[in-house]
Amino acid sequence: MRRKRILALFAMLSTLAAASASAQAPAGLINKAVEAYNAGDLARAALLFYEVRMTDTVAGNRAQAEYYLGQSLFKMGMYQSALAYFNAVFVAGPAHPYYLKGGEGLINVAKALRDDTLIPSQINKYYNSQEFAGMDPMALSRINFYVGLLLYRQEKYGESLAFLGAVDPKSSIYAKALFLQAIIHTRLGVRYNLAGQEAQTQQEYDQAIKLFEQILDLSGHTKSRATRALATYEDIQRLWQLCTLNLARSYYGKGDYAKAVVYYARIPRFSQDWADALFEIGWSFYMRQEYGKSLGALHTLHSPRFSDLFHPESWILKATIYFQVCLYDESKAALAYFKDHYESQLPDLKAIATDASLTNEQYASLLLRDQLEASDPMSKVPLMIRKAILANPRVENFRHFLRSLDKEAKAIADTSEWKGSRLAEELSGVVTVQRNLLEKTAGGFVKTNLIQTFQTIQGFVGHAKMIQLEIITRERGLLKANLSIKAEERGKLAPRPHVPDETWNYWPFRQEYWEDELGFFQYTVRRACPEGQQ
Amino acid sequence: MKKLYISIASIALLSAPAAAQSPNERVHVLQKRDYSVKNKFEVSAFGGLSIDDIFTQHYSATLSLDYHLDEAFALELMWMTCKVPFALGDKVEGSDPAEYKGDNLRFGNHYTDAYDEVKNDAKLSPSNADLAMINNFLGLSVQFSPIYGKWTLFNRTLGHADFYLSAGGGVASTEFKNARGNWVDTGVYFVGTFGLGFRIFLARWFAIRLDVRDFTFAARVEREASASVEAQVDTKIRNTMFVMLGVSFLFGGEAPVEIWSPY
Numbered sequence: 175m176r177r178k179r180i181l182a183l184f185a186m187l188s189t190l191a192a193a194s195a196s197a198q199a200p201a202g203l204i205n206k207a208v209e210a211y212n213a214g215d216l217a218r219a220a221l222l223f224y225e226v227r228m229t230d231t232v233a234g235n236r237a238q239a240e241y242y243l244g245q246s247l248f249k250m251g252m253y254q255s256a257l258a259y260f261n262a263v264f265v266a267g268p269a270h271p272y273y274l275k276g277g278e279g280l281i282n283v284a285k286a287l288r289d290d291t292l293i294p295s296q297i298n299k300y301y302n303s304q305e306f307a308g309m310d311p312m313a314l315s316r317i318n319f320y321v322g323l324l325l326y327r328q329e330k331y332g333e334s335l336a337f338l339g340a341v342d343p344k345s346s347i348y349a350k351a352l353f354l355q356a357i358i359h360t361r362l363g364v365r366y367n368l369a370g371q372e373a374q375t376q377q378e379y380d381q382a383i384k385l386f387e388q389i390l391d392l393s394g395h396t397k398s399r400a401t402r403a404l405a406t407y408e409d410i411q412r413l414w415q416l417c418t419l420n421l422a423r424s425y426y427g428k429g430d431y432a433k434a435v436v437y438y439a440r441i442p443r444f445s446q447d448w449a450d451a452l453f454e455i456g457w458s459f460y461m462r463q464e465y466g467k468s469l470g471a472l473h474t475l476h477s478p479r480f481s482d483l484f485h486p487e488s489w490i491l492k493a494t495i496y497f498q499v500c501l502y503d504e505s506k507a508a509l510a511y512f513k514d515h516y517e518s519q520l521p522d523l524k525a526i527a528t529d530a531s532l533t534n535e536q537y538a539s540l541l542l543r544d545q546l547e548a549s550d551p552m553s554k555v556p557l558m559i560r561k562a563i564l565a566n567p568r569v570e571n572f573r574h575f576l577r578s579l580d581k582e583a584k585a586i587a588d589t590s591e592w593k594g595s596r597l598a599e600e601l602s603g604v605v606t607v608q609r610n611l612l613e614k615t616a617g618g619f620v621k622t623n624l625i626q627t628f629q630t631i632q633g634f635v636g637h638a639k640m641i642q643l644e645i646i647t648r649e650r651g652l653l654k655a656n657l658s659i660k661a662e663e664r665g666k667l668a669p670r671p672h673v674p675d676e677t678w679n680y681w682p683f684r685q686e687y688w689e690d691e692l693g694f695f696q697y698t699v700r701r702a703c704p705e706g707q708q
Numbered sequence: 709m710k711k712l713y714i715s716i717a718s719i720a721l722l723s724a725p726a727a728a729q730s731p732n733e734r735v736h737v738l739q740k741r742d743y744s745v746k747n748k749f750e751v752s753a754f755g756g757l758s759i760d761d762i763f764t765q766h767y768s769a770t771l772s773l774d775y776h777l778d779e780a781f782a783l784e785l786m787w788m789t790c791k792v793p794f795a796l797g798d799k800v801e802g803s804d805p806a807e808y809k810g811d812n813l814r815f816g817n818h819y820t821d822a823y824d825e826v827k828n829d830a831k832l833s834p835s836n837a838d839l840a841m842i843n844n845f846l847g848l849s850v851q852f853s854p855i856y857g858k859w860t861l862f863n864r865t866l867g868h869a870d871f872y873l874s875a876g877g878g879v880a881s882t883e884f885k886n887a888r889g890n891w892v893d894t895g896v897y898f899v900g901t902f903g904l905g906f907r908i909f910l911a912r913w914f915a916i917r918l919d920v921r922d923f924t925f926a927a928r929v930e931r932e933a934s935a936s937v938e939a940q941v942d943t944k945i946r947n948t949m950f951v952m953l954g955v956s957f958l959f960g961g962e963a964p965v966e967i968w969s970p971y
Contacts, residue, residue, distance in 0.1 A: 473735060501732050661732045670736050676779045677744045677962065679856070683735035690858070690866055694739035700732040 204235045211246060217591045220246040224597040234271065237263075241272035244279050247601075248286075252582045254608050255601040257283045261296065268305045277306070278313040284320060287578055288571040291327075291615075294320035315345035322354060331358045349389050349407040353416065356385035360420065363427050379428045386417040386424065419447050426458055434458045443693045449480055452693070453488050465495045466668070470695035477687050484562035484627075486516040486634045493641050500703035501661050502645045509638050516631050517638070519556050523631070526554055527624035534617025537624075541569050541616050542576055555624065563623045572616045579609045652704070661702040668698040741779070741856070743868045743909040748961030750774040752917055754954030756788070758841075760922075761948055763826070763834050766790050766817035766841050768950055774851065776961070782851040784874060786901075788950075789844045790815055800890055805930065807890035808883075817841060837927040837944035839884040840894050845923060847878020849901055871906045880925060886932070897925040907956060915956040922949045 207222030223246060226239035244259030260283060263276025270276065277297065284293035298321045306314055322337035335358055341351035363378035392407065393400040393414060403410050422437030435458045441451035452475045459468035472492050475485060489512035496505035526532070532551055540552035540560060547553065552560075563569070583605045592598035652659055673680045683695065729735065756768040770788040777783065797810025823839075826832050855871040880899045883891045905919035928943045 469733070470735070501730070504730050504732060507730075667732065667734065670734065671738050673738065677741050677746055679737075679739055679741050681737040681739075683737055685729065688737075688858070688860075688866070690742070691737040691739065694737050696736050696738055698734045698736065702732065 204230065204239060207239065207242070211242060216246045216250050217589050220250070221591055221595060221597055224595075228596070237266075237271050240270075241275055241279070244276070248279065248282060250585070252585060252601065253283045253286045254579060254582055254605050255586070257287075257293070258601075258604050264296070265300060267300070268302065274305065274309045277317065278310060281313055281316045281320070285316070288574050290320065290323055290571070294324040297321060298324055311342050312345050315340075315342040315351075316347050319345075319347045319351050319354075322351065326354060326358060331362060334358060346406060346408045349392060349403075349410050349413050352385050352389050353413050356382045356389070356417075356420065359385065360424055360427065363424070367427065376428060379424045382424045383421060386421045389413055389417045390421075415441065415445065415447055419451060422451070422454065422458075426454065426461075431458045431461045435462070448693075449475060449483055449485070453485060453491075456488065456491055460491065460495060465499055466671070466697040466699060468495055469697035469699070473695040473697065474692045477692055479687075479689070479692060482558050482561050484558045486512060486631055489516070490634050490637045490641070493638070496699075497641055497645060497648075499699050499701060500648065500664070501699060502649055502659075503661065505641065505645060509642060512634065512638055515558075517635050519559070520628065520631055520635070522554060522556065523559065523624060523628045526551065527621065527628050534614045534621065537617035537620040538613045540564075540620045541572055542613070552620075559624070559627050562627070563620060566623070568619065572612065572619070575612055576609070576616075579605055579612065583609070655704060657704055661700055664704070665701040667700045670698060671696045743856075743870075743912060743915075744779065744962060745776040745782070745853075745870075745958065746778050746961055748776045748958045750776065750782070750915075750956050750958045752954050752956040754917070754919065754952035756919075756921075756950040756952035758948050758950050761820070761841075761946075763820055763823040763838050764817060764841055765820055767815040768842070768952070769815065770950075770952055770954065774956075779856070780853050782853070782872075784849045784851050784876070785847075786849065786876075786878070787844070787846050788842070790817075790842050793844070796893065797891060803890070803892075806893045807886065807888070808893065809890055811889070811891075814841075835942040835944065836884045836886070836892070836894075836929040836931055837942040837946065840882040840927040840929055840946060841884065842923060842948055843881040843883055845878055845880040845899060847876055847880075847899060847901055849874045849876020849878075849903075867908055867910075869906050869908045872904065874901070874903045874905075874921070876901050880923065882925070882927060884929060892929075894927065894929050897927070899923050899925040905952075913958050915958065917952075917954045917956050919952040919954070920949065921952060922947055 203222060204226045207219050207226055210216075210219035210222055220243055223239040223243035227236050227243055230236050230239065240259055241263050244256045244263065247253075247259065248256035256279065260276045260279030263270050263272045264280055266276075267273060280293050280297060284290070287293075297317055301317075301321060306317065309317075318337045318340045322334045322341075325331075325334035325337060335355055338351045338355045338358075341348050345351075359378045359382035363375050363382060366372075366374040366378060389410075392403045392410065394403070407413075418437055418440050422434045422441075425431070425437060426434040435455055438451045438455035438458060441447050452471045456468045456471040456475070459465070459471065469492065472488055474480075475483070475488050476492075489508050493505045493508035493512070496502070496508060529551070536551055539546065539550055540555060540563065543550075543552075555563075583602065586592065586598055586601045586605065589598070649659060658664055670680070670682075681691065683691070750773070752770075752772045752774070754768075754770040754772070756770060758764070758766050758768070768788050768790045770786060772784055772786040774782045774784045791814040795810070795813045797808035797813050800807040800809065823834060826834055851872050851874040853870045853872040856868070857871070858866060858868050860866050877898065877900050879896050881896050882894045884894060886892050901921055901923055903919055903921035905917060905921075907915040907917045909915045924945065924947050926943060927946045928941060931940050931942055
């Protein structure tokens with residue numbers, strides 16, 4: 175459905191581009207247009223190029239005007255409008271004298287609009303490896319990256335790796351390409367793991383680890399080289415942190431929980447990825463049977479700092495840990511919290527996510543509006559879930575795109591030289607169509623996320639029920655064995671954690687959260703299991 | 709243990725109440741000390757004011773160098789001066805003991821109301837030993853920091869501090885002002901010191917210190933002969949206590965445990 179919409183948009187853009195000449199252009203108009211362009215009078219240049227493109231009888235002039243019209247609009251910050259003409263140049267194929275430049279123009283627009291879907295699809299459709307060989311290597315690298323990204327999303331991992339592997343190491347997109355390759359190997363590792371193919375699993379994770387480390391090595395592990403890398407590669411700082419997190423995940427996937435813990439612990443406190451790292455380090459400690467540390471990590475995650483965080487699984491993990499150490503009341507309390515805060519939201523969530531009367535545009539308001547009115551159906555989405563959806567990095571791209579379109583529509587209306595012109599009319603149409611498409615796409619994104627959230631919670635409801643059943647069975651066992659049902663009457667409370675040396679501080683937690691203590695909690699729990707039961 | 713909460717604000721840093729704790733578990737915080745001083749050198753500069761002399765009050769400037777043997781113990785070398793360093797003033801010819809002119813060399817000094825009452829109301833003269841003021845002090849002491857704590861100011865700032873006690877000794881030169889307005893050098897004494905204070909860490913390399921230090925010495929000062937009194941030597945055990953406020957710069961020691969990260 176979405177692909178059809180994308181194709182429809184590009185078809186419209188192509189139609190605009192292919193509009194035939196209806197009158198002859200005055201001789202020398204192209205020269206005037208070029209002069210205006212060179213003089214930086216871009217609004218006038220765009221108008222003149224448009225006239226040439228629509229009226230000139232010389233094909234070469236029309237082709238030149240088409241490209242430079244796109245270029246003038248791009249320089250004016252009218253990216254969506256520029257896209258229409260670059261696209262026309264590009265889809266015309268190698269016969270168009272500005273074919274490759276049109277492709278580069280598309281890439282520049284994609285970068286400016288942060289579009290990693292629409293334009294990459296179009297480039298992929300018309301990808302011509304022979305012709306692209308003549309393109310600027312940096313632009314080609316970006317094209318290869320975008321196509322690789324697109325194929326990755328389509329789960330065509332082999333093809334994606336081929337495109338990503340062709341990215342030039344000197345390109346600013348190189349680190350991102352490496353990162354995506356590593357992510358693909360991680361995905362493959364998961365896939366092999368599910369299929370029970372241990373050797374391939376290890377191989378894929380090892381390959382991912384190698385690539386993540388390669389990206390970290392771009393920093394040279396010194397400040398001076400890191401500064402140079404920051405100036406060279408796009409978003410490298412963010413990638414470095416993501417590499418650390420994904421190294422932890424890869425080691426976790428390999429079953430090397432000790433190393434996973436090391437990398438999770440390197441995620442800076444209070445950073446963007448810290449909540450994820452805390453939750454996942456909780457699982458790593460759990461796998462190492464370091465239950466006190468696992469509960470400690472969850473203690474931070476469940477602190478007031480993260481009060482709005484959507485993390486249903488953390489409560490299931492907590493209940494599981496307590497179950498493992500036979501603290502059934504505590505386990506039940508964790509499950510009760512899960513029920514009150516997550517399971518209870520299922521009816522409302524289902525009603526919104528499956529309401530057939532809601533249009534995609536109505537769903538989109540969750541993303542695109544800062545304030546939701548009470549009458550807006552999206553205001554019924556629980557705040558925690560709304561925040562979780564808004565935390566998705568793609569949301570900012572949607573918002574950026576929308577802001578860009580609104581700005582562009584205003585700029586078109588405000589350009590005095592274009593008042594009443596066919597150019598202004600045409601560009602307004604392009605922006606309006608794109609805005610409608612964006613709203614639909616954003617709405618689809620929200621709807622999909624709401625459904626996924628619903629399914630996620632529902633999945634954990636099943637886990638919660640299993641734990642509850644197991645608890646009942648265990649408690650019956652205790653009664654049969656004539657043991658006290660109260661955990662405090664069974665086993666001993668473990669001693670407080672060992673303080674390594676005097677450069678460490680030990681503070682008892684007394685129900686008061688100090689910000690500097692977040693991330694440093696550890697539990698000691700009563701070992702309440704009867705002998706022989708773990 | 710070494711936990712000192714000086715919670716100026718009564719509410720916790722993060723305000724939501726925690727759930728009541730189960731009897732089957734304990735929650736602990738185990739964290740690397742933010743402001744470790746182990747094996748660090750600390751250079752401090754203080755300005756001080758004497759607060760407990762009955763008859764005199766004067767100011768001091770102090771430099772100290774501390775070496776922190778560990779988190780609890782430190783050795784401190786201190787030099788305190790109450791006048792322009794190494795300046796005695798113009799010597800009065802033929803004076804014995806030596807007398808010097810030069811009131812402006814001290815950082816400031818005055819006699820207290822008690823001195824005026826004794827001198828004017830009771831028509832008595834305090835002994836010269838009571839009037840002796842420290843010129844220079846050089847000493848060594850041991851510092852013991854049993855308490856390390858943190859505090860919050862209206863939940864906006866989180867600070868760390870340590871509280872310490874110190875004891876040691878050294879030598880000091882003293883002087884007093886005689887009836888002619890000249891400063892009389894009274895020689896060098898052994899001095900015992902005892903003090904307490906705290907440092908508030910503002911950075912790993914910088915702290916503010918407040919120190920109260922008592923200097924005890926046996927002042928042995930000759931009283932000049934007059935028409936009614938023969939020359940004699942007054943001996944007094946003197947305690948001069950200074951309140952000193954200063955800044956510290958810390959360097960060396962263990963590098964903070966931070967894994968190099970490019971982000």
